[in-house]
Amino acid sequence: MSSVNKGLRKIDVRLKWDPSPLGEPPRHLDIVAAIYSMDDLHGRPVYVVHYDSRSPDGTINMTRHSQTGQGFGFVEVMVLELDRLASSYGRVVVGVVIHQDRGRRTFGAIENAAVVVVEGYTELLADDFTLVASSTATTVGEFSRLSSGEWEFHEMIRGFDSDPLAFTQEMGGVEQSGPDGAPGTSSAGAA
Numbered sequence: 001m002s003s004v005n006k007g008l009r010k011i012d013v014r015l016k017w018d019p020s021p022l023g024e025p026p027r028h029l030d031i032v033a034a035i036y037s038m039d040d041l042h043g044r045p046v047y048v049v050h051y052d053s054r055s056p057d058g059t060i061n062m063t064r065h066s067q068t069g070q071g072f073g074f075v076e077v078m079v080l081e082l083d084r085l086a087s088s089y090g091r092v093v094v095g096v097v098i099h100q101d102r103g104r105r106t107f108g109a110i111e112n113a114a115v116v117v118v119e120g121y122t123e124l125l126a127d128d129f130t131l132v133a134s135s136t137a138t139t140v141g142e143f144s145r146l147s148s149g150e151w152e153f154h155e156m157i158r159g160f161d162s163d164p165l166a167f168t169q170e171m172g173g174v175e176q177s178g179p180d181g182a183p184g185t186s187s188a189g190a191a
Contacts, residue, residue: 008119008143008151009083013094014074017113026068027110028099030164031078033060034172038090038145041172046089048168049078059084060092074116082143082151090145093156093172096129097137097164107159108133115140117153124153135159137167 013031020027034045035055047053049060059081066075080092096115098105107113107129117125117140125141132138137160143151160167 005119005122005124006146006150006152008124008153009081010119011080011082011124011143011153012118013078013080013140014116014118015076015096015114016074017069018111019069025102027105028067028101029069029076029110029113030065030097030099031062031076031115032095032097032164032168032171033078033080034093034095034168035060035085035089036091036093036172037088041091041144043172044169045093045172050164050168051076057084057086080143085145087145087149091172092143093139094141094143095137095139095167095171097162097167100136100163104136106134106136107138117141125155127157131157132159135161137162137164137171139171142172 015029015031017027017029030051033049035047037046047055049055051062051065054061061079063079064075064077069075098110114128116123127140129138139156139158142154142156144154145151160170162170
């Protein structure tokens with residue numbers, strides 16, 4: 001599924017996963033957003049928002065965070081107020097990363113994981129990480145500013161074999177092809 005939605009204003013990115021079985025270390029997933037300037041849309045992010053940070057202008061925030069997956073429904077939520085972002089920003093890439101502090105874990109090892117991207121009652125994306133089951137991090141979508149100033153959304157499921165820090169620097173790079181040559185399913189961090 002590839003979607004384009006224009007004129008977006010306030011977005012929720014919601015994440016859920018099942019907690020670890022009794023006796024196993026916690027599974028910790030995070031939503032991450034990287035913000036890029038109009039002058040360097042695919043370079044280094046101007047700043048990154050995750051569970052431990054927010055945007056300097058308060059336009060992108062974590063409103064709900066979990067380090068274990070415990071809770072009902074979506075246990076982690078990031079809100080992006082795109083209509084309030086300064087005009088110097090032209091692109092926002094959103095992804096999900098698995099913390100690797102207790103051994104390597106991939107999306108295939110995380111039960112009932114899912115992410116949705118919504119504006120109000122409109123679902124822009126729903127994904128269960130099946131395409132990136134062997135990855136430790138993935139982008140899920142990008143928001144791009146049009147010349148009119150409006151924002152549009154594009155689905156961008158692309159797997160990485162990265163830890164959280166490396167992922168924040170790689171996630172907005174130019175999209176690469178996956179092992180099968182198909183765009184959008186690469187393990188970009190594995191190279």
